[in-house]
Amino acid sequence: MVTLLLHNVILIDGTGANPKPNMAVLVEEGAIRRVGTVRSAARPRGAQVVDLDGMTLMPGLTDAHVHFGLLGVNRNRKPDDNLVSYVLGVKENIETALQEGFTTVRDAGGLDPAFALAVEKGMINGPRILPSGSFLSQTGGHADHRSRYDDHEMPSVPGILAAPEICDGVDAVRAAARRQLRRGATQIKLMGSGGVSSPNDPLEGTQFTVEEMAAAVYEARSAGTYALAHCHTSPAINNALSAGVRSIEHGSILDEATAKRMVHEEAFMVATLHIVEMLAANAEAHGLSHYSMIKLEKVRSQMPVSAKLAARSGVSVGSGSDFLGAKQNRRGLELVSKAKVLGAMAAIVSATSTNARLFNMADRIGAVREGMQADLIAVAGDPLNKIALLADGANVRLVVKAGVVVKNNI
Ligand SMILES: [Zn+2]
Structure with missing residues (x-):
């Protein structure tokens, strides 16, 4: 399973916390291993870096x-x-x-x-x-x-x-x-x-x-x-x-x-x-x-x-x-x-x-947090300003399910 560094995103983590700009999320062995700022993100050897260029990253x-x-x-x-x-x-x-x-x-x-x-x-x-x-x-x-x-x-x-x-x-x-x-x-x-x-x-x-x-x-x-x-x-x-x-x-x-x-x-x-x-x-x-x-x-x-x-x-x-x-x-x-x-x-x-x-799955899904299963989507644009973005699958450019990229239209 590939290690993924999802770089340069605005993060909406699913908990209701304010979005955070300039973030990076490291996915390893199907799980979210690290969530931090772009500046602090080290690239592990062999990791595939996906530059999301300011897209919004959210839980699946x-x-x-x-x-x-x-x-x-x-x-x-x-x-x-x-x-x-x-x-x-x-x-x-x-x-x-x-x-x-x-x-x-x-x-x-x-x-x-x-x-x-x-x-x-x-x-x-x-x-x-x-x-x-x-x-x-x-x-x-x-x-x-x-x-x-x-x-x-x-x-x-x-x-x-x-x-x-x-x-x-x-x-x-x-x-x-x-x-x-x-x-x-x-x-x-x-x-x-x-x-x-x-x-x-x-x-x-x-x-x-x-x-x-x-x-x-x-x-x-x-x-x-x-x-x-x-x-x-x-x-x-x-x-x-x-x-x-x-x-x-x-x-x-x-x-x-x-x-x-x-x-x-x-x-x-x-x-x-x-x-x-x-x-x-x-x-x-x-x-x-x-x-x-x-x-x-x-x-x-x-x-x-x-x-x-x-x-x-x-x-x-x-x-x-x-x-x-x-x-x-x-x-x-x-x-x-x-x-x-x-x-x-x-x-x-x-x-x-x-x-x-x-679903009794709050320990695994629904939030972008270290240790959670890596179910993630990247959305082109800001769904908080324009929620209708989520109603058109074309705006959902990247879909990761349990650490596996299942859609990549970046
Ligand atoms: Zn029904």
Whole structure:
């Protein structure tokens, strides 16, 4: 593995500290060995020196809510798509994310963990993936996409396609959680409220009982991990918190008492601001029904207010794009939307060190610090002044993952 001296950068370290000009970072054996000023940087013998000429160096970006495996809106695939084109479509989503500067992501449902393994083995050139496997949803819940007149469930194809687990009752939810852990899920994803795209559930509806969710949380904890839950409203969030869920997804319609409870219970909120705007702008192309459009509008008007309330109350706000479909790109748009609500630095911290804490990986990723794993990106320009730079992968000139240069367009 080559030793790299990334020379002459403005450093945004991911902790929220002010940027530092004229810095150099030494990468050795996959880790960040030294962070110092250009003047103090000695060049070890054999090191490859990369002069970044004043570009911004940052931790590799992270995304806590991806759906690489959903090539349709909340569906794995169209019924007449073959599995070969499915696999290749998923591979394209994964590879694009890395080229855009995302070095670690958490899949929030719909991706078979075998894809994470394929990345680990170098067969797909993508970010490190923390897969949740199949969604766990109650009958008629947010991951139950059957029409009213169709009782057939889409089957999973273990190792390729993770279709939703429709499960009811404590024992069935427990078995589903165990099945996902067996298949390689690194955390368990629950559907705790109605959602926009599902055909038969009101947005305000709570889904799963506390006891059902608690069974999944118990199984996740027993395996050394945690559960995340899709929740749009405060009653749903409170159910999830009562069950011990650690990561609240969306949190679109949040009240103050619930925000305080989230702080008290050290739960994270993963606000997903951009997807809502994107779906609203292209509702027809995404095939949203009139019913879904009404639900979308409620979420769209409230989510920025709720994200601000969460941040102001002291909730750790993680970053998730929730992008869906084939040919997912411009993933950094989530940071642009978040910056409008919380500011550019908060958006960057959210997508680096806050997500790293959420992933239980803060000792390895999310900050540029000596001893951390070398996940780094170099951006042409200053993302603090112009956050939109991060929304176009062309501005991400250099991507280093675990000390290996995986993109070099300097
Ligand atoms: Zn989602």
